[in-house]
Amino acid sequence: MSATTAEDVIAGIEEKYRTxxxxxxxxxxxxxxxxxxxxxxxxxxLAVGGFFGVLVALTRWPAVHLLPAELFYLVLTAHGxxxxxxxxxxFEIAVLYFASAIILNCRLAAPKVAWLGYVLMLVGSxxxxxxxxxGESSVMFTSYVPMQAAPNFYLGLILFAVxxxxxxxxxxxxxxxxxxxxxxxxxxxxxxxxxxTAAIIAIFTIASGAIxxxxxxxxxxxxISEIDSVTYKLVWWGMxxxxxxxxxxxxxxxWYVIAALVLGAKPLSEKVSRTAFLLYILFLQLACAHHMxxxxxxxxxxxxxxxxxxxxxxxxxxxxxxxSVPGAVEAAQRRRGFDKGIFGWLRHAPWSNPAxxxxxxxxxxxxxxxxxxxxxxxxxQINLLMHNTLYxxxxxxxxxxxxxxxxxxxITYLVVPLIFxxxxxxxxxxxxxxxxxAIGVAGTSLFMMGAGTLGVSRxxxxxxxxxxxxxxxxxxxxxxxxxxxxxxxxxAGIGGLMFVLVVVxxxxxxxxxxxxxxxxxxxxxxxxxxxxxxxxxxxxxxxTITLVSIFxxxxxxxxxxxxxxxxxxxxxx
Amino acid sequence: MHWPEIIWISIAFVWGLVxxxxxxxxxxxxxxNLSNEAYRITPDAFxxxxxxxxxxxxxxxxxxxxxxxxxxxxxSEVYMLARLWEWCPILELExxxxxxxxxxxxxxxxxxSLQPTNINLQVHPNYEMVLTITPTETGVFGVVCNxxxxxxxxxxxxxxxVVE
Ligand code: HEM
Ligand SMILES: [Cu+2]
Ligand SMILES: [Cu+2]
Numbered sequence: 001m002s003a004t005t006a007e008d009v010i011a012g013i014e015e016k017y018r019t020x021x022x023x024x025x026x027x028x029x030x031x032x033x034x035x036x037x038x039x040x041x042x043x044x045x046l047a048v049g050g051f052f053g054v055l056v057a058l059t060r061w062p063a064v065h066l067l068p069a070e071l072f073y074l075v076l077t078a079h080g081x082x083x084x085x086x087x088x089x090x091f092e093i094a095v096l097y098f099a100s101a102i103i104l105n106c107r108l109a110a111p112k113v114a115w116l117g118y119v120l121m122l123v124g125s126x127x128x129x130x131x132x133x134x135g136e137s138s139v140m141f142t143s144y145v146p147m148q149a150a151p152n153f154y155l156g157l158i159l160f161a162v163x164x165x166x167x168x169x170x171x172x173x174x175x176x177x178x179x180x181x182x183x184x185x186x187x188x189x190x191x192x193x194x195x196x197t198a199a200i201i202a203i204f205t206i207a208s209g210a211i212x213x214x215x216x217x218x219x220x221x222x223x224i225s226e227i228d229s230v231t232y233k234l235v236w237w238g239m240x241x242x243x244x245x246x247x248x249x250x251x252x253x254x255w256y257v258i259a260a261l262v263l264g265a266k267p268l269s270e271k272v273s274r275t276a277f278l279l280y281i282l283f284l285q286l287a288c289a290h291h292m293x294x295x296x297x298x299x300x301x302x303x304x305x306x307x308x309x310x311x312x313x314x315x316x317x318x319x320x321x322x323x324s325v326p327g328a329v330e331a332a333q334r335r336r337g338f339d340k341g342i343f344g345w346l347r348h349a350p351w352s353n354p355a356x357x358x359x360x361x362x363x364x365x366x367x368x369x370x371x372x373x374x375x376x377x378x379x380x381q382i383n384l385l386m387h388n389t390l391y392x393x394x395x396x397x398x399x400x401x402x403x404x405x406x407x408x409x410x411i412t413y414l415v416v417p418l419i420f421x422x423x424x425x426x427x428x429x430x431x432x433x434x435x436x437x438a439i440g441v442a443g444t445s446l447f448m449m450g451a452g453t454l455g456v457s458r459x460x461x462x463x464x465x466x467x468x469x470x471x472x473x474x475x476x477x478x479x480x481x482x483x484x485x486x487x488x489x490x491x492a493g494i495g496g497l498m499f500v501l502v503v504v505x506x507x508x509x510x511x512x513x514x515x516x517x518x519x520x521x522x523x524x525x526x527x528x529x530x531x532x533x534x535x536x537x538x539x540x541x542x543x544t545i546t547l548v549s550i551f552x553x554x555x556x557x558x559x560x561x562x563x564x565x566x567x568x569x570x571x572x573x
Numbered sequence: 574m575h576w577p578e579i580i581w582i583s584i585a586f587v588w589g590l591v592x593x594x595x596x597x598x599x600x601x602x603x604x605x606n607l608s609n610e611a612y613r614i615t616p617d618a619f620x621x622x623x624x625x626x627x628x629x630x631x632x633x634x635x636x637x638x639x640x641x642x643x644x645x646x647x648x649s650e651v652y653m654l655a656r657l658w659e660w661c662p663i664l665e666l667e668x669x670x671x672x673x674x675x676x677x678x679x680x681x682x683x684x685x686s687l688q689p690t691n692i693n694l695q696v697h698p699n700y701e702m703v704l705t706i707t708p709t710e711t712g713v714f715g716v717v718c719n720x721x722x723x724x725x726x727x728x729x730x731x732x733x734x735v736v737e
């Protein structure tokens with residue numbers, strides 16, 4: 001290690017960088033290019049996958065019923081893979097490079113390895129996508145055995161995972177270089193710490209993925225005769241669930257970095273926020289049980305312990321961030337002089353800045369819709385009311401779309417001027433985008449949860465059962481919910497399209513951002529708060545205290561209501 | 574650390590414990606718990622047991638395909654088998670009586686979704702899940718398959734009758 005490091009140092013001195021006019025941070029060319037390429041690829045997958053999502057929502061709207069059955073299941077598989085895996089993970093690689101190289105003023109370790117990782121991810125994602133589009137792999141992105149996809153579907157996912165793993169290693173390497181070269185002072189900043197959390201969990205995730213996908217690929221080639229369906233699910237969700245925790249860590253880091261860049265906000269207490277991330281590392285890998293609660297052959301003791309992350313210690317981590325992020329914003333706003341009343345700071349927040357509004361909506365909707373529904377759904381016994389109903393996609397569109405995707409969209413509004421150095425074209429459209437998207441997705445999320453509560457199945461082409469030998473009638477309310485889900489799905493699609501148009505348009509046609517633009521249109525309050533260690537001093541947080549109290553009340557009420565629902569079901573033992 | 578943080582963290586921690594203990598409490602006092610009873614079984618063996626029950630207790634046939642309707646005695650072992658793309662047989666149970674319900678799949682995974690009651694269980698091949706159920710209301714109940722199981726997934730509907 002040390003020999004190569006010395007060489008790297010010399011190479012590093014020669015590497016080209018510029019000083020960011022907005023933040024004063026050093027930006028190395030190779031890191032910048034890699035961030036760009038990963039982010040752009042991510043957005044392409046979001047555009048394609050989002051379009052598929054709208055097709056799915058329109059098919060599940062009984063009055064429209066857009067696609068034929070076979071195509072529906074194909075498009076649903078493609079939707080899940082394109083957005084959940086490819087959009088999110090390409091973007092996360094960009095986030096890792098940003099949080100290491102840019103935030104730490106450092107060059108990227110081993111750019112060639114980073115490129116290799118990118119190529120593997122690209123080839124893998126294309127291979128899997130093509131396999132799905134060819135129609136032989138409509139198995140949903142979870143690909144539960146013994147249902148079988150084409151071998152290239154699994155191979156594509158394996159290559160993609162290996163590429164992502166290389167990205168994580170480059171991130172770790174960059175941290176090492178930054179430390180050795182002393183490019184920052186004291187501890188690494190919180191954003192980088194959050195990204196480190198994400199990368200550590202990612203290693204666990206990818207290992208689980210390899211353990212299950214490699215044998216499954218061999219099985220699809222006929223080299224292994226059987227894969228146990230319960231074991232598959234257990235290990236698959238070791239990957240599938242903990243990768244959601246990668247998402248949460250990345251998204252929370254982005255909340256902090258946006259608050260820091262836009263408002264100069266620092267976390268309330270660095271130590272507390274770091275401890276909350278540490279809780280993620282320690283406990284989030286449990287919880288693959290969330291997906292196994294209605295499964296045969298698994299003991300209740302294990303289910304209870306695992307589904308609750310020991311005793312909700314990872315939820316504790318999220319609740320800490322849930323106070324610390326709005327608290328940081330409130331403290332920064334009060335420091336800036338918006339000190340009137342309980343919510344004066346909130347009224348005077350930069351709501352027309354899409355980076356800020358996207359972040360704020362992400363925090364609130366992730367907490368209220370995604371967080372609460374997730375804990376309820378993951379309660380051992382309550383799960384049987386909702387398992388595999390539309391409640392499940394309702395829940396995770398609140399986490400992975402309203403939380404993660406919206407946070408990623410929000411940071412993109414800073415990445416375009418800072419990294420791509422382009423002015424946004426159509427700032428008005430950008431200003432409205434987070435709201436349109438959030439309203440659309442919040443609608444689909446709520447209506448899917450509603451339909452799920454009424455028993456409507458997920459991944460289902462025909463809830464009228466028109467061709468089934470026996471039939472069953474869902475209540476009229478369920479049909480209404482599915483219609484509303486379709487309408488809000490279209491709104492979400494429009495919000496997504498606005499995002500893609502603004503971003504792609506700005507990259508192609510945006511005015512290059514020079515010194516004059518930076519002066520006329522400053523997008524950040526400075527890089528200081530994001531790139532250093534430190535806590536807010538202010539203690540007066542009546543607004544944040546009110547917000548978290550409302551949240552807690554909603555949480556407790558909804559939680560006990562669901563126990564009440566459960567108690568009305570046929571006794572089971 | 575500031576006092577609002579200390580209070581919030583304490584509340585969140587205690588709430589976590591409450592939610593953790595709630596699940597344990599429900600195992601002791603609650604009436605809706607999934608059993609941990611499950612066995613490894615081959616599809617053939619499970620099919621055999623299901624057929625034996627159907628032979629003994631079929632009361633009529635229904636639907637275009639003549640699916641047997643089975644009325645097993647209260648308290649007995651009852652079987653429902655999942656395969657591409659049907660649930661077999663139709664069960665007729667008595668309100669207020671308990672039955673030991675056995676579920677397994679002949680091929681891929683399926684989802685047992687009892688509607689409108691909304692009880693949802695995963696059904697695997699090679700695993701036999703056993704749980705005791707006690708219907709509390711009469712009526713016609715649908716068993717919708719809610720695990721994606723291929724192109725006929727949306728046609729896979731079974732039925733349970735509950736009579737007085
Ligand atoms: C335009 C925005 C979107 C719309 C309208 C939309 C709509 C839907 C609908 C209606 C379903 C089908 C539920 C079912 O039948 O089981 C679905 C599934 C899903 N969506 Fe989205 N979605 C959108 C964006 C996203 C994004 C951005 C992500 C991830 C970041 C995402 C992740 C998923 C996943 C993982 C599934 C599950 C697929 C499966 O069951 O295998 N969606 N979406
Ligand atoms: Cu099925
Ligand atoms: Cu099915």
